[in-house]
Amino acid sequence: MLAAVVEKFGEPYTMKQIPRPSPPEGHDILIKVLAASYCHTDSVFAAGDLSQELPRIGCHEFAGEVVAIGPDVAGNRGIATGVRVGVPGRAYRPCGACYECTHPGQDEMGYSPYCPHAGNLGLTRDGGFQEYCLVDSRQVAPLPEGLSATQAAPLMCAGLTIWAALHHDKVQSASRVGIIGAGGGLGHLGVQFAAHLGKEVIAIDANDQSLGILQRIKQGLGYVGSRVHIADARSTETDDIRAVGQDSRGAPSTEIGLDAVILLPESQRAFDMGMKILRNHGVMVVVSFPKDKLAVSAHDLVFRDISVVGSLVGRNHQLREMLDFVTQHEISAEVKTFPFDQLNQLVIQSHQGLGGKLVIDMTV
Numbered sequence: 001m002l003a004a005v006v007e008k009f010g011e012p013y014t015m016k017q018i019p020r021p022s023p024p025e026g027h028d029i030l031i032k033v034l035a036a037s038y039c040h041t042d043s044v045f046a047a048g049d050l051s052q053e054l055p056r057i058g059c060h061e062f063a064g065e066v067v068a069i070g071p072d073v074a075g076n077r078g079i080a081t082g083v084r085v086g087v088p089g090r091a092y093r094p095c096g097a098c099y100e101c102t103h104p105g106q107d108e109m110g111y112s113p114y115c116p117h118a119g120n121l122g123l124t125r126d127g128g129f130q131e132y133c134l135v136d137s138r139q140v141a142p143l144p145e146g147l148s149a150t151q152a153a154p155l156m157c158a159g160l161t162i163w164a165a166l167h168h169d170k171v172q173s174a175s176r177v178g179i180i181g182a183g184g185g186l187g188h189l190g191v192q193f194a195a196h197l198g199k200e201v202i203a204i205d206a207n208d209q210s211l212g213i214l215q216r217i218k219q220g221l222g223y224v225g226s227r228v229h230i231a232d233a234r235s236t237e238t239d240d241i242r243a244v245g246q247d248s249r250g251a252p253s254t255e256i257g258l259d260a261v262i263l264l265p266e267s268q269r270a271f272d273m274g275m276k277i278l279r280n281h282g283v284m285v286v287v288s289f290p291k292d293k294l295a296v297s298a299h300d301l302v303f304r305d306i307s308v309v310g311s312l313v314g315r316n317h318q319l320r321e322m323l324d325f326v327t328q329h330e331i332s333a334e335v336k337t338f339p340f341d342q343l344n345q346l347v348i349q350s351h352q353g354l355g356g357k358l359v360i361d362m363t364v
């Protein structure tokens with residue numbers, strides 16, 4: 001079968017024939033990959049910045065059809081041969097015994113995306129850029145009928161990550177939420193989620209391509225589109241962004257601002273802007289992870305009671321909830337598809353910053 005392999009950091013994928021994976025054992029299932037989406041983390045990995053071992057088959061957000069199941073796969077989770085599933089790369093074969101695995105929240109006992117001993121498909125184990133892939137039945141969710149594999153794949157990292165950020169304990173009750181980097185892969189899904197969740201969304205970006213995507217998203221949202229306020233960070237003062245969609249006449253400046261800001265770009269400048277547009281008691285959710293530290297003003301934490309939290313890709317129950325929500329509200333990613341043998345062209349276009357999500361369609 002055909003696979004795209006990172007053999008050397010800083011070089012294109014090597015497209016080569018390799019043997020099909022062995023039959024699934026334990027909780028594993030074998031899937032025929034139908035669509036595989038390219039994520040920024042794939043480029044970070046391929047550049048060598050995550051210090052992982054090579055060779056490795058990339059891709060940690062994909063979708064496929066189950067063709068074989070292991071002996072320990074639970075019968076009550078909708079996983080069977082012939083079923084289409086979405087696969088987030090996190091937590092392949094967690095240990096089942098650590099604190100995380102034994103405190104899984106609403107997920108299956110023994111399974112946690114935070115298990116430090118679990119593998120990550122596309123990073124520490126082979127991922128979705130191959131025709132067949134072994135995955136853990138506990139990391140996947142069945143796809144709703146009507147949701148195509150090419151639409152489902154980008155939801156598995158980008159979608160689930162921003163869904164989890166919007167459902168962070170400190171964000172759930174926020175009514176005014178800013179998304180910095182809103183026109184990118186995560187952001188353009190987050191804007192749709194947040195608007196349908198009933199929030200006022202201040203969608204902030206700083207390049208024409210992304211702002212164009214945001215205009216299309218806003219129009220496509222119908223009546224909930226009125227909850228989306230687009231701000232061009234290049235030309236809008238932070239004071240104006242703080243007050244977007246809010247009647248700020250006569251209000252003290254400490255009462256103006258957003259309840260929550262989700263930070264997607266890897267930049268201190270974006271972080272600093274996010275802190276400025278939060279109101280007192282607001283929360284900054286850091287989703288990006290720049291190589292260097294982010295500097296936080298203790299003054300903001302102490303005198304303004306701002307919280308800074310991080311958010312990782314979501315849990316399995318959140319994955320299932322997100323898929324239901326996407327179907328119910330007809331949310332879609334801006335997707336451009338490529339045939340598998342053009343993966344390296346996809347990567348070049350990704351580096352040109354096309355916006356939206358670039359996805360391999362394995363069925364063409």
Ligand SMILES: [Zn+2]
Nearest residue numbers: 039041157158
């Ligand atoms: Zn990702």
Ligand SMILES: [Zn+2]
Nearest residue numbers: 095098101115
């Ligand atoms: Zn564990």
